[in-house]
Amino acid sequence: MTIQEKQNEVIDEFAMFDDWMQRYEYMIELGKSLPLIDEKYKIEENLIKGCQSKVWVHAELDGDRLLFTADSDAIITKGIVAILIRVFSDQHPSQIIDADTQFIDEIGLKEHLSPTRANGLVSMIKQLKMYALAYQTQLN
Amino acid sequence: MSQSTQVSKIDVATIRQDFPILDRKVNGYPLVYFDNAATAQTPKQVMDAIVDYYSNYNANIHRGVHALSQEATDKYEQARIKIQRHFNAEHAHEIIMTSGTTHGINLVANGFSSLLKEGDEILVSAMEHHSNIVPWQMLAEKTGARLKVIPMDEKGELVLSEYRNLISDRTKLVFVNHVSNALGTVNPIQEIIDIAHAAGAAVLIDGAQASPHIKANVQALDVDFYVVSAHKMCGPTGVGMLYGKQEWLEKLPPYQGGGEMIATVSFEKTTYAGLPHKFEAGTPNICGGIAFGAALDYMNAIGFEEIAAYEEELLHYATSKLKEIEGVKIYGEASEKTAVISFNVNGLHPYDIGTLLDKMGIAVRTGHHCAQPVMDFFKIPGTVRASFAFYNTKEEIDTFMEALKKALMMLQ
Numbered sequence: 159m160t161i162q163e164k165q166n167e168v169i170d171e172f173a174m175f176d177d178w179m180q181r182y183e184y185m186i187e188l189g190k191s192l193p194l195i196d197e198k199y200k201i202e203e204n205l206i207k208g209c210q211s212k213v214w215v216h217a218e219l220d221g222d223r224l225l226f227t228a229d230s231d232a233i234i235t236k237g238i239v240a241i242l243i244r245v246f247s248d249q250h251p252s253q254i255i256d257a258d259t260q261f262i263d264e265i266g267l268k269e270h271l272s273p274t275r276a277n278g279l280v281s282m283i284k285q286l287k288m289y290a291l292a293y294q295t296q297l298n
Numbered sequence: 299m300s301q302s303t304q305v306s307k308i309d310v311a312t313i314r315q316d317f318p319i320l321d322r323k324v325n326g327y328p329l330v331y332f333d334n335a336a337t338a339q340t341p342k343q344v345m346d347a348i349v350d351y352y353s354n355y356n357a358n359i360h361r362g363v364h365a366l367s368q369e370a371t372d373k374y375e376q377a378r379i380k381i382q383r384h385f386n387a388e389h390a391h392e393i394i395m396t397s398g399t400t401h402g403i404n405l406v407a408n409g410f411s412s413l414l415k416e417g418d419e420i421l422v423s424a425m426e427h428h429s430n431i432v433p434w435q436m437l438a439e440k441t442g443a444r445l446k447v448i449p450m451d452e453k454g455e456l457v458l459s460e461y462r463n464l465i466s467d468r469t470k471l472v473f474v475n476h477v478s479n480a481l482g483t484v485n486p487i488q489e490i491i492d493i494a495h496a497a498g499a500a501v502l503i504d505g506a507q508a509s510p511h512i513k514a515n516v517q518a519l520d521v522d523f524y525v526v527s528a529h530k531m532c533g534p535t536g537v538g539m540l541y542g543k544q545e546w547l548e549k550l551p552p553y554q555g556g557g558e559m560i561a562t563v564s565f566e567k568t569t570y571a572g573l574p575h576k577f578e579a580g581t582p583n584i585c586g587g588i589a590f591g592a593a594l595d596y597m598n599a600i601g602f603e604e605i606a607a608y609e610e611e612l613l614h615y616a617t618s619k620l621k622e623i624e625g626v627k628i629y630g631e632a633s634e635k636t637a638v639i640s641f642n643v644n645g646l647h648p649y650d651i652g653t654l655l656d657k658m659g660i661a662v663r664t665g666h667h668c669a670q671p672v673m674d675f676f677k678i679p680g681t682v683r684a685s686f687a688f689y690n691t692k693e694e695i696d697t698f699m700e701a702l703k704k705a706l707m708m709l710q
Contacts, residue, residue, distance in 0.1 A: 178325070178657050183708055210665050210680070211649045231679065232647035233709055234654075 161253055164245045165261040172265035181266050185237035192240035193247070195227040206281050211235045213282060215243075217289035224251050224293050226286065238267070238279055246286050251297060254290035259283055308600065308608040313689050316341035316596075320689065327659025330694045330701075335479055335638050335685035336663055337529045338510055340593075344532060347592035351585040359584055360558065360575075374584050377591030378574070381539050384594045385524065386515045391573040392547065394540040395587050399506040400429040402525030402540035403473075405577060406502055407433035409550030410471060416442030419468045421461070421499075423485070424450045424675065425478040428668045430504045434473060443470070450675065454481040454630035462493060469499040476508035480669040480683070481630025482638030484508070491521055500546065506530055510687065511609060511636045513602040516541050528586065533593035537586030540577070547573050554579040605688040609637035612686045616695045623703065629681055637686035640667075643702075646709055648682045654705035655682075660698055 159167070175181045195204070199216040206213045211232030218225055226247040230236040245261070246254050262268065262279070314320050317339050322329050331339060351373070357366035359374050375390070382390045396402045414420075420434050424447050438445045448461045456474070465472070472494040477484050487503050494501045502523035505514055509526040516524050523546065527538040542550070552559055552570055556579030561569040570576045597605065616639055620626050625644035642648060652664030663683040666673045673680055684698065 179704075179708070182654065182657065186708060211647050212679075232649045234650050235647075 161245055161249055161257045165257075168241060168245060169261055169264050175266075178266065182234070182237075185241065185267075186233055187237075188240045188244070189230075189233055189236035192229070192236055192243065193225075193227045195229045199227070200229065206278055206285050210278075213239055213278065215239070215282070215285055215289070217286075217293065219293055219296070220248075222250055222297055223248050224254060224290055226289070235278075239282055241265075242279075242282055242286060246290075251290040251294035255287055255294060307604045308688060310608075310689060310691055313600065314691075316343060317689055318342065324659040324661070325657050328697075330660040330690075330697050332684040332686060332690065332694075332698060333661045333663050334510070334687040334690070335482075335507060335530075335683065337535065338532045338687055339689065340534065341532055341596050343596045344534070344589050344592045347589045348534065348585055351588055356585070358581055370584055373588045373591075374582075377587045380591040380594050384513065384598065385539075385541055386517050387541050388517055389544060389573075392541055392544055394542065394547070394574045394577045395582050396525070396538045396540050397536050397583065398527040398529070398538035399504060399525045400433075402523075402538060403430055403502065403504065404433050405540060405553040406523050406525075406542070406550070407437045408553050411437055411440050412551055413549070414441040414443045414470055417468060418443040418470045419466070420445050421448055421464055421469055421472045421494075422446075423448045423456055423474045425454065425456070425481060425483060425485075425669065425672050426473070426475055427479050427504065427506070428670070430473055430475060431671070434471075447671075448474070450483075450672075453632055454478065454483045454635075454672075455632045456483075456485055456490075458486065458489065458493075461490065465493060465497045465499065467497060469494070469497055472499050472501045473504070474501070475504040475506070476512065476514065477505075477636050477638075478630065478669070478672070479507045479638075480667040480672045480681070481632065481640055482507075482635035482685075483630055483632035484512070484634040484636060487521070488519060491519055495520065507636065507638075510597075511602075511606055522546050528590035528593060531590075531593050532596055533590040534586045537583045537590050539590070544573065547577070550577075552576050552579070556580045558582075600688065608688050609686055612690055612692065612695065613637040613639070615692050616684065616686065616698075619695060619699050620702075623699070623706070625706075629676055629678075638683060639685075640681040640683045642678060642681055643706060644710065646706070648680045650709050651682050651702070651705055654708060655698075655701055658701040658704065660701050 195214050195216045200214045204214045204216055211230055213230045215228045226243045228239045319339050355366050355369040357370045359371040378393050379390050381393050420443055422434055434445055446464050449457050451457055474485055474490050476487055491501045500522040503521050505524050505526045510531050522543050524541040529535040559571050559576050559579040561571050627642050629640040648664040652662055655662055665680040
């Protein structure tokens, strides 16, 4: 599945919910499906700055696909990073670099997109793209 | 309910009409504003003062010969006198207008850099806001003085016996907040000041958190420096005051150079203006200062004793309700505290709770509250902090409790 297809899938899922509570409950559920980062990668360098809670993200190449694992000490943040990883993981780095993140708005989590928001969603996206950029150069 | 009749001196329904913001909705829910320790809301009376200033007499002060400048100067200096009276300073020129508490602290810290030497000691409390730690660390680095910490206990109270042990003739300065922003503890500042003075040390009290609840009497306290921010007391942001005893303010060198703070200037030598202007370089926040005066008028018209009594009732009500919820741990259970509750629930991240409360229109603070040493002491990443003001109600506390239960249901 392409990033776009995965984004559409997430949009469709969130479209089933009528109110914010259901959306957040689902996001919390998604957090539980997050591919967890290996404890040994839970280090300072993998911490994403700009979050009130801690978020660690690790990336590694599998052939020409980039795989992400992550964790957070906050449940909602874990849900947010789970959605991002579901969309961006197991893709070619160039696809990740080019992907837009409009779907966040469409699933009703727009308020998390503000750069001043303490959950650091913007920083997370930036970090995933930075990893992609780094591995893209490696693939070239 | 006899208690509530007792405090009916506060007519909260009428008071709430002064605060238009309290009528707004957030995320579709009526706003419940419990982040008062971060900033208090602004009553119409203060907004009117701001509009009046810009509509009728906006001008630069102290130098103009024209009518507007004279009016603005008069109003600004009247505000200084209001502040002087509120804090019972002996002289109006002991009130230095600042941009806020942080500015006041930095002004004093900077001034002391020329008065301290290696081997001198500075004491700060373990429950300080970062703004009352970092300037002293910088001062210690610059002068070679040592920074020592007055510890606190599990209840969130300072250990005064340790303070007595730490203080000596090497101690030159003691810095303590009147009320802790993270825990709400009211510190025994009179005792702290007396002990410091007996050892010959000067004392700065950070009154930012106390000022909305307690009317400090600087002469009775015999405190050397007292700092506050207007926005914690229903005034605008970007303005505050530093009270300093005249003898200290005369001893400290100016903080910033510029207009307003000089008597004469030539390229060979500049002589500084007298107090308070020596510390007020440049055009000040004129409108802000006047609005600060209006905020003090507003709060004093309600009465600080009445405010304190009402807020204490809110605090007790909220504390007992919160304790009914399983897994709640309250941080800061000092015998004397202001209307602040810092808490966590069952190891949940405060951010999660705060985010869901926000979805339900409730504004609380989450995080380390710029007091990381306090969080480290309790070995937690942060807390949820609900802080109340005299315009809050028990009904809002009920709404908050229901929302909190809903949030916990979602997270657990």
